[in-house]
Amino acid sequence: MSTQQVLAECRTRVEQQLEQLITTDNALEPRLQQAMRHGLLNGGKRLRPALVYLGYRLCTEAPLSALADRAAVAIECIHSYSLVHDDLPAMDDDDLRRGQPTCHIAFDEATAILAGDALQCLAFEHLSEPMDAVDPGTQLRMLRTLAQASGSQGMVAGQAFDLSHVGKQLTLSQLQAMHACKTGALITAAVILGAQAAGEQDPDRLQRLRDYGDLVGLAFQIQDDLLDIEGDTATLGKPQGSDLEQNKPTYPALLGLEGARARLHALHQEAVALLQQFGPGAQDLIGLTDYIVNRDH
Template identity: 45%
Template sequence: MTTPLQFEQWSHAMQSRIEHVLTTTMPADTETPITLHQAMRYAVLGGGKRVRALLAYAAGEFCGAPLAHIDISAAAVELIHAFSLVHDDMPCMDDDDLRRGKPSTHKQFGDATALLAGDALQSLAFELIASNQLSIEASQKVNILYCLAFATGSRGMAGGQSIDLESTGIKLSQPQLAHMHALKTGALMHAAAMMGAYTAPNADTQKYQAVDTFAKAIGLTFQVVDDILDAEADSATLGKTAGKDAEQDKSTYVTLLGLNTAKSLAQSLYQQALAPLEAYAQEADMLRSLASFITQRQF
């Protein structure tokens, strides 16, 4: 079993690795159009725990992919995540002035530049996957591109955000809430893990299935824990505005179930995530440790 110290060392190494990949693959802030590139780098670099990149690395390693092959998939999913945060924070969406402990991109650069920065980050994610920087078979690239595109669109993240906006002031049932978050949050986390897995050459089909089941459960776990933290932590701890969902009268797992039941649900989903990994020994330890980190994180 991986110890907490080993996981901490691995996660720090992967966080440093993805930060370097992002820094070197994004346009320089001296390249024209300078303000747009500055905004893109501001939105992406130097913040966040890189959970989606960690999922890509852990799943890719589990399936036998070399780290160098996982890098671009991990970077692409982080770019998509950053794009979603830039747009989500804008006044026409969730209207939040704080992200990752600093002013949101639209507060720093204005609405128009923030909108363009989000658009450009999304395009860059697909550009990286299609480029020669990702040295894998064409069929693997197609799987990764499809996975990310599906998770980003109307049947994934964008669709979940749409449902969220339409549901303000409406009390959702637990199945409705789960469906919304499976799209808004879970789809991209699932994609991150599968994109890492798809970089592995000739991976075992059963491993793909294990990653698929694991990622779906842990994506929902992440959102339940987010709702708990939103209710319990302050803005300085979270790096974003605490209590925002309650202020905007949105349904959360805490408002729907109560704090204690929401915590029990997080633990149940965590066990569901671990179940498909039972057939595997040490090779699945980083996935297990990452699931524990997601469930128990305090920020």
């Protein structure tokens, strides 16, 4: 199966669940649920759920489990909430995402704040549901993985640093620390969640997967920066060149275009080398890694 097919399969699988996750049945204020659905069902690539599923497959030959599904859904809820809040007027102030009106445009600002809050909560609610034949200790470790990656030492810290440094000069190590939190923490958590759902408890293997996640998170961001310069507005779903326009610090700005491409290539090689240590089960995740580095949107 090609990586595109694998990715499509993961996407279909998680979207079937996301579609059923939030209903307006018996809702006190159905507009809240509608706004949550708007934030969640927006045509995303579902890269983080794919990383959960392929992290799982890396660690076991067993078919994808209900616990892996819960982790895939939970991490997409976190990612979606972060986008809804990032788009707010007080933050990045974006009216469009993937060619569609953002949540506060389609609804209103208060509803977007609350929908984001509720999506974050739903991630933890969904992953804490009691499950037959699942060790509660495993679920607890997974909840902790998700929480540590999402909060004030992870994703939210990265966003806070980013906002307070718009228009300011960053060093390469500052830029790297920012992206390690802002996007890297959740990408790494996705892979680890998949491994934990598969019952992986070997500290060495988990550490190698963390290292892989960190490399791929950085590679993802550099490719994002490159696409902002080289990509095409229609394919990206957001105005090309918007980082430059907003004077955001980027890898190409610090390393030059060629330097950024070389860095991306090196990270790619290193990430694949780490995965190869896991044997044939790593094939799909290597394919996804290639896709992340070569994607055009």
